[in-house]
Amino acid sequence: MSARRQPIEYADASAEVRAVYDDIMATRGTDWVNNFWKVLAHDPPTLRRIWANIKQVMGPGALDPLTKELLYVAVSASNGCHYCIASHGAAARRQGMSEAQYSELLAIVGLANETNKLVTALGVETDAAFR
Amino acid sequence: MSARRQPIEYADASAEVRAVYDDIMATRGTDWVNNFWKVLAHDPPTLRRIWANIKQVMGPGALDPLTKELLYVAVSASNGCHYCIASHGAAARRQGMSEAQYSELLAIVGLANETNKLVTALGVETDAAFR
Amino acid sequence: MSARRQPIEYADASAEVRAVYDDIMATRGTDWVNNFWKVLAHDPPTLRRIWANIKQVMGPGALDPLTKELLYVAVSASNGCHYCIASHGAAARRQGMSEAQYSELLAIVGLANETNKLVTALGVETDAAFR
Amino acid sequence: MSARRQPIEYADASAEVRAVYDDIMATRGTDWVNNFWKVLAHDPPTLRRIWANIKQVMGPGALDPLTKELLYVAVSASNGCHYCIASHGAAARRQGMSEAQYSELLAIVGLANETNKLVTALGVETDAAFR
Amino acid sequence: MSARRQPIEYADASAEVRAVYDDIMATRGTDWVNNFWKVLAHDPPTLRRIWANIKQVMGPGALDPLTKELLYVAVSASNGCHYCIASHGAAARRQGMSEAQYSELLAIVGLANETNKLVTALGVETDAAFR
Amino acid sequence: MSARRQPIEYADASAEVRAVYDDIMATRGTDWVNNFWKVLAHDPPTLRRIWANIKQVMGPGALDPLTKELLYVAVSASNGCHYCIASHGAAARRQGMSEAQYSELLAIVGLANETNKLVTALGVETDAAFR
Numbered sequence: 137m138s139a140r141r142q143p144i145e146y147a148d149a150s151a152e153v154r155a156v157y158d159d160i161m162a163t164r165g166t167d168w169v170n171n172f173w174k175v176l177a178h179d180p181p182t183l184r185r186i187w188a189n190i191k192q193v194m195g196p197g198a199l200d201p202l203t204k205e206l207l208y209v210a211v212s213a214s215n216g217c218h219y220c221i222a223s224h225g226a227a228a229r230r231q232g233m234s235e236a237q238y239s240e241l242l243a244i245v246g247l248a249n250e251t252n253k254l255v256t257a258l259g260v261e262t263d264a265a266f267r
Numbered sequence: 268m269s270a271r272r273q274p275i276e277y278a279d280a281s282a283e284v285r286a287v288y289d290d291i292m293a294t295r296g297t298d299w300v301n302n303f304w305k306v307l308a309h310d311p312p313t314l315r316r317i318w319a320n321i322k323q324v325m326g327p328g329a330l331d332p333l334t335k336e337l338l339y340v341a342v343s344a345s346n347g348c349h350y351c352i353a354s355h356g357a358a359a360r361r362q363g364m365s366e367a368q369y370s371e372l373l374a375i376v377g378l379a380n381e382t383n384k385l386v387t388a389l390g391v392e393t394d395a396a397f398r
Numbered sequence: 399m400s401a402r403r404q405p406i407e408y409a410d411a412s413a414e415v416r417a418v419y420d421d422i423m424a425t426r427g428t429d430w431v432n433n434f435w436k437v438l439a440h441d442p443p444t445l446r447r448i449w450a451n452i453k454q455v456m457g458p459g460a461l462d463p464l465t466k467e468l469l470y471v472a473v474s475a476s477n478g479c480h481y482c483i484a485s486h487g488a489a490a491r492r493q494g495m496s497e498a499q500y501s502e503l504l505a506i507v508g509l510a511n512e513t514n515k516l517v518t519a520l521g522v523e524t525d526a527a528f529r
Numbered sequence: 530m531s532a533r534r535q536p537i538e539y540a541d542a543s544a545e546v547r548a549v550y551d552d553i554m555a556t557r558g559t560d561w562v563n564n565f566w567k568v569l570a571h572d573p574p575t576l577r578r579i580w581a582n583i584k585q586v587m588g589p590g591a592l593d594p595l596t597k598e599l600l601y602v603a604v605s606a607s608n609g610c611h612y613c614i615a616s617h618g619a620a621a622r623r624q625g626m627s628e629a630q631y632s633e634l635l636a637i638v639g640l641a642n643e644t645n646k647l648v649t650a651l652g653v654e655t656d657a658a659f660r
Numbered sequence: 661m662s663a664r665r666q667p668i669e670y671a672d673a674s675a676e677v678r679a680v681y682d683d684i685m686a687t688r689g690t691d692w693v694n695n696f697w698k699v700l701a702h703d704p705p706t707l708r709r710i711w712a713n714i715k716q717v718m719g720p721g722a723l724d725p726l727t728k729e730l731l732y733v734a735v736s737a738s739n740g741c742h743y744c745i746a747s748h749g750a751a752a753r754r755q756g757m758s759e760a761q762y763s764e765l766l767a768i769v770g771l772a773n774e775t776n777k778l779v780t781a782l783g784v785e786t787d788a789a790f791r
Numbered sequence: 792m793s794a795r796r797q798p799i800e801y802a803d804a805s806a807e808v809r810a811v812y813d814d815i816m817a818t819r820g821t822d823w824v825n826n827f828w829k830v831l832a833h834d835p836p837t838l839r840r841i842w843a844n845i846k847q848v849m850g851p852g853a854l855d856p857l858t859k860e861l862l863y864v865a866v867s868a869s870n871g872c873h874y875c876i877a878s879h880g881a882a883a884r885r886q887g888m889s890e891a892q893y894s895e896l897l898a899i900v901g902l903a904n905e906t907n908k909l910v911t912a913l914g915v916e917t918d919a920a921f922r
Binding site for chain 6: 664665667692694695696699700710713714717718721722723727728730731732734735736738739741742743744746747749750758760761763764765767768769771772773774775776778779780782783784785786787789790791
Binding site: 172186199204219225239252259261262 | 299301306317321325329334337338339342343348350357368370372375378379380382383385386392393
């Protein structure tokens, strides 16, 4: 029993874990699975559940795939999750995110955090026009 | 000296504050200014500075105006700033955000917060492919 | 058993709770106790413990009393705790905080949140000179 | 296009980036620029904007320079930004912050986070005297 | 299109939304549905998805139902979500949480936030025994 | 004066610091002290104060020792404090936490963060039954 869970490779995975890995690779058209899933694999029901959530939320819908990844990166940057910035940043770049767009995204994340704090600290009342 | 700063209306504002209000209305093509600016007006240098930041960051660039507002709303939702969700949500709707898009944005914010926490708690190592 | 704990007034308090209230009033030179303590009073060991912490941390030391209250207000503003901004803001004003100082404090809180997020998202490496 | 932006050294910087670096060094009376600015330099408008913000907010005003740095360190410590604690901690030490003062600052950051959470979780109502 | 989504009552709900409401009530053995679900109902796929998540995560497992609710309340208290404290606090009380247990839970939430911040700010290295 | 405080070993500690180390080891029945305390030892009053808090809050009470450690781990995981997850995770394992229980705890932390954000962003009103 170690404190930090190690990634479970495909070769070492159970059939139920492999089934999720296979679906991840098929959905993404890749031949590898990133570490997040390999670490979640210690808990197969959570692995299946989180993957099902990602597949539904990030799948086709009213927002285009690039915008979805940009939103994921922005929230992850605001939360300071390096792994998530790296993994969803890679996905956003595959969808076409340019470096200039990434710079603007970061600028918005930074500024939103500044104004969010000022608005909350000042207790600004919501304008009637926004209700 | 009251604990919470009240909005300063145009009629009661100094010339330097009115100049910022005028620029906000001219830039947005509106005939009113929302409460955030009216509360910041107690501190004119901050009023000018934050407005200059917003004007630069949210102005024309590599990301289209709707995407910029969606990112602002997403960060504000992740931070739980009601006023900011309301004000930037209104701006996003003016730029064309549909209710279905807003639902998807919220779903991404929620799920990103879940996976951000799991990734960080599990100390997942960044894959070589993401570096 | 109600969901939200109501303040326990001095007249209704047990002897052990009154002893803490008395010490709060004596330490501060006031004739009333604010709601935070009256709500904590539902759990006397926590009431005593938190008051002992505040008394030690906010008492005389290497930082002057005004600076200590400014720091408390800044952290509370960054965390969006309205009650704490109000109560420690009142304490800071009693120690001499001017409105201009409060404006500058808020500007620092806002800007620090912006740069904290940018630094973390960008994964900036610590300069040798800072180590 | 790499996932993490590398610092841009003076020798490799464009004229517009060098102009900001020069102003940072002149303002601070130093002969080097720390990594935060060198990483922001990938996005010159953001580099200029954030530096202009820092220069205004941290420049002469109603709060003395040491207090300003202490507030910056406190917010950065509360947000867990190591780089920011290191860089603004160094600035605070240059302004005279003693180790005893730093210890008290950290104690306030820790305790404020404890009471901020308790107050918010308990939903304590703001006393009339604080409004 | 209003800024804040109103709860959708059973009488006004579509068949697919009613199916989720019915499952919530059947699973819990109650005859009503709380507002969270009624607001999520504006986005039926999200309503179904979040309910499926809650049902799986909070259902029978290695932790007993009371401990699960205590953990949910603790995270919600740490995040300052009043609605979540109220709703999961009610669930915890139904599972037997006493007021004394709730007091201890809050004390742990407060203290963990204090030590979490101190540990992170101080950059404490993980002991070999914990690795 | 270095930027990061190094652990103070028993052999190098003052009498007042050793007294706290001795009490930590006696209370826990161990022959070593973890780094958190050794770093806090640079500030003896804070060392004493935080240890007294931990001893009171985590000592015998209405919640059993395992549940207390689970709550501490959950808050620490939600806050992304690796050291705290490691140290209180070790304590929870000593109290009997199984890997399956840890998996469920993490699942609750993740899901609570998702729903906390959704509830707050949507501004869900508290049901009368929860008040």
